[in-house]
Amino acid sequence: MSARTRLVIIASAAAIVATAAGPAGQAPPQIPPPTQTITMKGKAPVSNAVLKVSLPKPLEADLPNGLHVMVIQDPRAPQVTIQLVIRGAGGYYDPPDQYGLAQFTAANLREGTARRTSTAIAEQLERLAATVTVNAAMSSEEATLNASALREHFDEVLDLAADVLLSPAFPEQELTRYKAQTRAQLQQQRANPTFLAFERFSRAVADGHPDGRMAPAVEALDKTTRDALAAFHKSHYVPDHAAIAITGDITMAAALKAVQARFGAWAKAGAPEPSVSDPVAVADPGVFLVARPASVQTSLVVGVQAIRYTDADFYAMTVLNKIIGGGPTGRLFRHLREEKGYTYGASSQIDARRFRGTWIASTNVRSEVTEAALRDLLDELRQAREIRVPDQEFADAKRSIVSAFALAFESPQAPVTNALTRWRYGLPADYWDKYPERIMAITQDEVQAMAKKYLDPKKLQIIAVGDRAAAEAVLLKLGRLQVFDADGRKIQ
Amino acid sequence: MTVSPWTAAALAAALVSTLAAAPAAQTGPTIKFTETKLANGLRVILSEDHTAPVYSIVVHYNVGSRDERQGRTGFAHLFEHMMFKGSENVGPGEHFMLIFNTGGNMNGTTNKDRTLYFETLPSNQLDLGIFLEADRMRSLAITKENLDNQRNAVQEERRQGLDNQPYGRTDEVIDELAYDNPAYEHSVIGSMADLNAASVEDVAAFFKTYYAPNNAVLAIVGDIDPKVTLEKVRKAFEPIPAQPAPPKVDMTEPKQTAERRLSLDDPLARLARVDIAFKVPPRTSEDDDAVRVLGTILSNGRSSRFFQKVVREQQLAANVTAGRDSAVGPGLFFVTATVAPGKTAAAVEAAVLAEIERVKAGPIEDWEIEKARNNSKRTVVGGLTSSLNRGTQLAEFASIFNDTARINQRIDRIARVTAADVQRVAAAYFTAENRTVVITQPKPATKGGQ
Numbered sequence: 001m002s003a004r005t006r007l008v009i010i011a012s013a014a015a016i017v018a019t020a021a022g023p024a025g026q027a028p029p030q031i032p033p034p035t036q037t038i039t040m041k042g043k044a045p046v047s048n049a050v051l052k053v054s055l056p057k058p059l060e061a062d063l064p065n066g067l068h069v070m071v072i073q074d075p076r077a078p079q080v081t082i083q084l085v086i087r088g089a090g091g092y093y094d095p096p097d098q099y100g101l102a103q104f105t106a107a108n109l110r111e112g113t114a115r116r117t118s119t120a121i122a123e124q125l126e127r128l129a130a131t132v133t134v135n136a137a138m139s140s141e142e143a144t145l146n147a148s149a150l151r152e153h154f155d156e157v158l159d160l161a162a163d164v165l166l167s168p169a170f171p172e173q174e175l176t177r178y179k180a181q182t183r184a185q186l187q188q189q190r191a192n193p194t195f196l197a198f199e200r201f202s203r204a205v206a207d208g209h210p211d212g213r214m215a216p217a218v219e220a221l222d223k224t225t226r227d228a229l230a231a232f233h234k235s236h237y238v239p240d241h242a243a244i245a246i247t248g249d250i251t252m253a254a255a256l257k258a259v260q261a262r263f264g265a266w267a268k269a270g271a272p273e274p275s276v277s278d279p280v281a282v283a284d285p286g287v288f289l290v291a292r293p294a295s296v297q298t299s300l301v302v303g304v305q306a307i308r309y310t311d312a313d314f315y316a317m318t319v320l321n322k323i324i325g326g327g328p329t330g331r332l333f334r335h336l337r338e339e340k341g342y343t344y345g346a347s348s349q350i351d352a353r354r355f356r357g358t359w360i361a362s363t364n365v366r367s368e369v370t371e372a373a374l375r376d377l378l379d380e381l382r383q384a385r386e387i388r389v390p391d392q393e394f395a396d397a398k399r400s401i402v403s404a405f406a407l408a409f410e411s412p413q414a415p416v417t418n419a420l421t422r423w424r425y426g427l428p429a430d431y432w433d434k435y436p437e438r439i440m441a442i443t444q445d446e447v448q449a450m451a452k453k454y455l456d457p458k459k460l461q462i463i464a465v466g467d468r469a470a471a472e473a474v475l476l477k478l479g480r481l482q483v484f485d486a487d488g489r490k491i492q
Numbered sequence: 493m494t495v496s497p498w499t500a501a502a503l504a505a506a507l508v509s510t511l512a513a514a515p516a517a518q519t520g521p522t523i524k525f526t527e528t529k530l531a532n533g534l535r536v537i538l539s540e541d542h543t544a545p546v547y548s549i550v551v552h553y554n555v556g557s558r559d560e561r562q563g564r565t566g567f568a569h570l571f572e573h574m575m576f577k578g579s580e581n582v583g584p585g586e587h588f589m590l591i592f593n594t595g596g597n598m599n600g601t602t603n604k605d606r607t608l609y610f611e612t613l614p615s616n617q618l619d620l621g622i623f624l625e626a627d628r629m630r631s632l633a634i635t636k637e638n639l640d641n642q643r644n645a646v647q648e649e650r651r652q653g654l655d656n657q658p659y660g661r662t663d664e665v666i667d668e669l670a671y672d673n674p675a676y677e678h679s680v681i682g683s684m685a686d687l688n689a690a691s692v693e694d695v696a697a698f699f700k701t702y703y704a705p706n707n708a709v710l711a712i713v714g715d716i717d718p719k720v721t722l723e724k725v726r727k728a729f730e731p732i733p734a735q736p737a738p739p740k741v742d743m744t745e746p747k748q749t750a751e752r753r754l755s756l757d758d759p760l761a762r763l764a765r766v767d768i769a770f771k772v773p774p775r776t777s778e779d780d781d782a783v784r785v786l787g788t789i790l791s792n793g794r795s796s797r798f799f800q801k802v803v804r805e806q807q808l809a810a811n812v813t814a815g816r817d818s819a820v821g822p823g824l825f826f827v828t829a830t831v832a833p834g835k836t837a838a839a840v841e842a843a844v845l846a847e848i849e850r851v852k853a854g855p856i857e858d859w860e861i862e863k864a865r866n867n868s869k870r871t872v873v874g875g876l877t878s879s880l881n882r883g884t885q886l887a888e889f890a891s892i893f894n895d896t897a898r899i900n901q902r903i904d905r906i907a908r909v910t911a912a913d914v915q916r917v918a919a920a921y922f923t924a925e926n927r928t929v930v931i932t933q934p935k936p937a938t939k940g941g942q
Binding site for chain 1: 588619645876
């Protein structure tokens with residue numbers, strides 16, 4: 001907050017700018033973290049005990065066709081939610097000549113079956129205030145059916161979910177309608193600066209890999225045929241590597257019986273376990289501007305390729321991410337918002353998958369402070385690399401992660417989400433029980449090592465979406481700049 | 493401390509006792525609570541639920557953007573930000589740190605009528621939540637430095653939410669056009685000029701007038717012992733002095749006599765949009781339930797009339813949403829339709845209005861009424877596991893309706909609405925002279941960036 005602190009930051013930020021643009025520079029002298037806006041008076045009564053919470057675990061079973069069944073009985077409310085995950089049916093497995101086909105297939109499942117029309121499905125579900133949706137994102141390995149209903153409607157809704165998933169008719173007329181609606185959506189999302197920033201980042205960090213694709217091209221949509229949907233469904237919607245997780249006011253016996261009745265005849269295909277590969281390692285830093293005329297803010301996304309979910313680095317990265325950008329206690333929020341007033345929010349996130357995912361810091365700042373905000377953001381990364389996290393901040397971050405398990409206990413979804421994560425990555429049965437102690441065992445040195453290993457300025461991708469006049473000169477100082485328009489066309 | 497996972501047996505017992513206490517007339521689960529008024533006028537609602545080792549604390553202040561004076565739009569929300577900048581015993585930024593570092597969650601939110609603060613915490617941190625809320629109600633730290641900092645954050649919030657978004661101006665202008673009474677006419681976020689004008693003196697006066705215990709409802713819900721909790725609450729909050737009741741805002745809205753209409757160009761939009769706002773009665777009106785059922789029939793999900801006709805069959809709109817706002821005073825029912833590429837705003841508007849006329853002319857199908865009933869049931873059931881949901885609802889029913897027990901009538905109230913009621917409110921409020929229409933057209937921005 002003081003003028004002195006600000007001057008120090010600007011001086012050291014100049015060093016990082018040079019580093020990002022060229023070969024690694026000399027480490028500048030250590031300075032205290034710039035986030036001086038917090039005063040801990042220490043008068044509030046805080047319990048030092050951390051509640052040891054053991055989240056409910058599912059009862060599990062396997063059907064002969066390979067479908068894995070997980071049930072968590074939660075009698076707190078008369079409702080049931082269902083998640084059916086099909087590995088191998090996501091956009092990751094799109095054919096190379098039609099990126100988006102997995103997403104189109106998932107969306108069209110609800111548009112009619114042998115027994116029901118599109119309208120009949122919608123009316124039957126919504127009369128019960130139930131939901132059934134199927135999604136398969138462009139970079140996802142999986143297609144996921146999500147369903148929820150009052151307990152009294154569970155059987156009817158599961159029956160409908162099975163019909164949609166296993167017997168889609170893909171009516172021609174509905175596909176035509178879907179295309180028109182989706183064309184509009186594809187156009188509309190280009191008005192959203194966050195979409196544009198993440199789209200460009202994905203391309204920068206994983207070009208040619210499914211993780212580099214955020215949205216389908218209109219051409220891929222236009223050429224989609226009923227037969228293509230049916231063929232993708234036939235070959236990819238198989239139970240071999242699928243799981244159904246059910247939670248709510250239902251017993252394992254009742255749930256298993258219902259699942260067997262609806263999905264027992266789903267034929268095993270003998271499909272091999274779906275495989276994935278990492279995106280090609282990024283060799284150079286990148287600086288990109290997406291020119292979005294009439295913008296009053298610059299949307300910044302800065303990130304790198306980082307880790308797989310199953311990497312040993314996952315825990316230390318989780319702690320590092322919490323320290324840099326994990327919510328209002330993170331350095332980005334405290335520094336860019338609470339100290340400088342550049343933004344409404346600033347945060348960071350890890351996206352870890354079976355393949356090597358990303359670490360991203362992002363914020364939206366008013367156009368005039370683009371340079372200062374970007375400089376300060378980059379300096380947070382430098383500090384994470386060069387300065388050991390202070391003891392109190394480090395202890396707070398770990399405690400924050402571990403003690404949040406109590407709140408997860410309240411959510412009906414959190415135990416299921418955790419169970420599915422364990423299944424998806426083949427993690428041991430006690431994974432979530434051990435998770436808190438693994439977090440607590442992380443050291444400051446390990447966290448700093450993560451920052452040095454992953455937050456490497458030589459691999460950093462910097463994306464800015466906004467007014468070209470406000471951002472271009474700033475970005476040119478950071479390296480070779482590539483400029484795109486909001487339709488994704490390269491303009492420089 | 494160790495908390496074991498909930499077991500079916502323990503929970504079943506808890507549910508049975510809850511249900512046994514429910515009056516026979518009510519459908520669905522009953523939420524039990526106690527309500528106490530402290531000597532300083534603070535209303536305290538406690539609701540015990542031991543199914544998770546968690547509690548939520550909610551403070552609902554009866555103040556919103558409707559209470560702002562001219563030239564200070566956006567002030568109630570700016571003030572909300574100040575509530576996180578410290579008080580006598582809490583340093584600036586300490587609130588965030590204390591909540592998140594103990595595994596909790598928190599936020600504040602402001603609308604036209606109320607400002608809400610809440611924390612959800614592990615249940616061993618009960619003292620912390622009570623202390624933080626009491627300390628800032630009693631002794632907010634009002635400094636120019638804090639104000640300037642949060643003014644910046646709020647102005648960025650405005651840019652991020654409105655000025656840098658397609659249709660941002662539309663969302664603001666429709667209220668300005670529809671309302672005559674300044675209380676609801678302006679946006680909650682306020683204008684940049686008014687945010688710049690806000691002073692430390694404004695903050696101090698606002699705090700004294702509106703952040704008094706007698707203008708607030710406190711709800712604590714979850715893994716608590718109500719008796720112990722009430723004692724802690726008394727100790728922390730009862731010494732905070734009451735203030736004279738805040739001035740009552742005149743909310744009366746002159747009757748609209750003719751359609752209002754505006755077109756605007758939006759350089760950030762890609763597709764045209766049609767926004768229609770109908771004036772509807774306050775949430776406290778007897779007609780409100782029927783207005784909500786009408787909203788469900790028109791726009792809830794893919795079976796809704798707007799989706800089936802305007803989006804799916806006629807393919808005029810890319811999407812249509814509709815529903816009433818949360819206004820405690822005279823409200824607006826909004827219909828928002830994004831025009832599909834190659835179609836016209838006029839065609840979309842005509843199609844939307846035709847669907848509303850079709851409701852008035854009937855018939856309304858039985859399944860559509862059943863859908864609305866099941867929707868209300870699911871909403872209630874879906875909120876049962878969340879202490880925060882329960883806390884905000886209890887505080888809201890206490891503050892807005894002065895009838896906390898109404899939380900247990902949500903399902904029944906919707907169940908009483910008939911097709912005839914829906915048609916009656918459609919005919920009464922969804923008329924040409926009672927509507928405001930804003931058409932937004934995409935306008936290509938100047939090349940090169942400005």
